[in-house]
Amino acid sequence: MARLVIVSNRTAAPRDRGARAGGLAVGLREALARRGGLWFGWSGDICQENPPAPRIQEAGNIQFATIPLTQADHDDFYVRYANATLWPLCHYRLGLIEFSRSAYEGYLRVNRLFAERLAPLLRPDDLVWIHDYHFFPLAAALRALGVANRIGFFLHIPLPALEVLTALPRHRRLMSDLCCYDLVGFQTGDDLRAFASYLEREGGGTVDADGRFRAFGREGHAGAFPIGIDTATFVELAEAAVDGPHVQRLRESLAGRRLVIGVDRLDYSKGIPQRMESFQTLLEAHPEHRGRVTYMQIAPISRGEVEQYRALRRDLEGWVGRINGRFGEFDWAPVRYLNKAFPRQVLAGFYRYAAVGLVTPLRDGMNLVAKEYVAAQDPDDPGVLVLSRFAGAARSLPQALVVNPFDVEEVGDAIHMALTMPREERRARWNEMMAELRGNTIQSWCESFVARLAAGDTGRQAA
Numbered sequence: 197m198a199r200l201v202i203v204s205n206r207t208a209a210p211r212d213r214g215a216r217a218g219g220l221a222v223g224l225r226e227a228l229a230r231r232g233g234l235w236f237g238w239s240g241d242i243c244q245e246n247p248p249a250p251r252i253q254e255a256g257n258i259q260f261a262t263i264p265l266t267q268a269d270h271d272d273f274y275v276r277y278a279n280a281t282l283w284p285l286c287h288y289r290l291g292l293i294e295f296s297r298s299a300y301e302g303y304l305r306v307n308r309l310f311a312e313r314l315a316p317l318l319r320p321d322d323l324v325w326i327h328d329y330h331f332f333p334l335a336a337a338l339r340a341l342g343v344a345n346r347i348g349f350f351l352h353i354p355l356p357a358l359e360v361l362t363a364l365p366r367h368r369r370l371m372s373d374l375c376c377y378d379l380v381g382f383q384t385g386d387d388l389r390a391f392a393s394y395l396e397r398e399g400g401g402t403v404d405a406d407g408r409f410r411a412f413g414r415e416g417h418a419g420a421f422p423i424g425i426d427t428a429t430f431v432e433l434a435e436a437a438v439d440g441p442h443v444q445r446l447r448e449s450l451a452g453r454r455l456v457i458g459v460d461r462l463d464y465s466k467g468i469p470q471r472m473e474s475f476q477t478l479l480e481a482h483p484e485h486r487g488r489v490t491y492m493q494i495a496p497i498s499r500g501e502v503e504q505y506r507a508l509r510r511d512l513e514g515w516v517g518r519i520n521g522r523f524g525e526f527d528w529a530p531v532r533y534l535n536k537a538f539p540r541q542v543l544a545g546f547y548r549y550a551a552v553g554l555v556t557p558l559r560d561g562m563n564l565v566a567k568e569y570v571a572a573q574d575p576d577d578p579g580v581l582v583l584s585r586f587a588g589a590a591r592s593l594p595q596a597l598v599v600n601p602f603d604v605e606e607v608g609d610a611i612h613m614a615l616t617m618p619r620e621e622r623r624a625r626w627n628e629m630m631a632e633l634r635g636n637t638i639q640s641w642c643e644s645f646v647a648r649l650a651a652g653d654t655g656r657q658a659a
């Protein structure tokens with residue numbers, strides 16, 4: 197079996213600063229452990245000058261190879277191009293894009309640097325799997341160095357529709373670089389269709405029914421690979437946590453009130469201000485819930501170096517103050533707002549205790565919180581998921597209460613419906629969602645992508 201090489205901006209290397217042991221990391225780690233493999237990425241450190249050779253750490257049959265970045269490279273590549281250009285573009289927020297040629301040059305420069313540091317570590321039959329919007333050009337940079345391995349790419353965030361994508365200066369270069377991959381994976385059929393329509397209209401290309409694409413003089417395969425979670429482990433975590441000390445403290449603090457929960461990185465794509473407003477409309481339109489329901493929003497700070505994220509934080513502080521000031525009582529604060537992260541098992545217990553999971557992003561590639569909330573529920577008395585139609589997860593979980601997050605009154609009504617839904621209906625909806633989550637896990641996602649990449653019918657550079 198060929199060795200697997202994974203590239204992502206951050207790895208799950210044991211000693212790296214800021215590396216997170218989330219569900220995705222667990223899934224990728226398992227895939228690597230099964231075949232043996234290498235995981236390459238940024239170490240999280242800043243260096244003074246041109247980065248040295250990668251630092252190698254071993255954990256079982258997995259090797260982690262990480263490099264630091266200079267401050268200028270980190271700012272141009274990560275802060276300015278990846279997170280202040282591509283991220284808003286792919287989440288349909290054209291007004292937030294800060295494009296500059298120097299940031300794009302920095303993005304290309306760091307992709308070349310990654311290719312130069314990775315290439316010497318590759319063996320001829322390795323399968324290379326590259327993750328996310330930080331690395332659209334990485335296959336092209338590796339090919340330029342003569343790397344002939346099969347290389348796949350998975351985009352965790354949406355690929356926007358043609359009209360939005362073409363607003364990006366130099367979009368043709370970015371997309372023709374993407375076509376250097378042998379296999380390009382997206383979260384949903386919608387993203388795949390956006391890719392096809394771009395190639396047809398802008399790349400003079402074609403995409404067949406089986407996903408084979410030809411464009412910009414290149415050839416490869418594309419497909420939808422909706423990402424899942426480690427369902428069985430999440431069920432166990434939630435069962436174990438529900439009687440643990442954190443859930444007990446939460447239960448006592450709520451004093452019999454029902455809990456509505458939101459868990460998101462503090463990111464403008466997640467629609468948290470709109471969600472606050474929706475909760476406000478619930479309290480306005482359905483006063484019977486006043487004093488009886490608490491909304492807890494967990495929102496660990498993310499990308500605090502990008503101005504748009506700092507502005508979001510200020511906005512949310514205003515929302516929390518207004519709602520609590522207007523509706524709060526001396527013994528009840530309607531909104532609890534927490535800028536910190538909790539361990540996975542604590543989160544799992546909170547999800548299970550919550551009567552309603554609010555997952556209302558304005559755009560999201562998939563959204564794993566939606567899946568985790570469902571997996572954590574008590575089968576006898578499950579809570580209700582209120583889910584944005586603009587999350588990729590809505591495609592596979594249509595039994596949720598699917599809402600338009602821009603329509604705050606609709607979302608307020610959906611929260612009311614969730615809080616008053618009969619147990620039979622909750623069970624019926626939950627059973628169907630759970631069957632989906634048991635069938636499509638993070639493990640099966642990894643396997644299907646790697647099998648397709650290995651299959652050898654994914655095409656290569658056209659002659």
Ligand code: GDG
Pocket residue numbers: 218219220352353423459460461494496536537538539540543560561562563564565566568
């Ligand atoms: C990108 C795409 C796509 C959150 N707070 C805490 C915590 N989390 C964990 C959640 C979940 C993960 O972080 C967030 O995943 P999401 O999918 O919701 O969102 P993004 O971070 O934006 O991820 C997204 C995903 O990639 C995978 O392809 O679904 O669309 O944007 O697992 O549980 N974990 C812990 N404490 C927290 O406080 N431990």
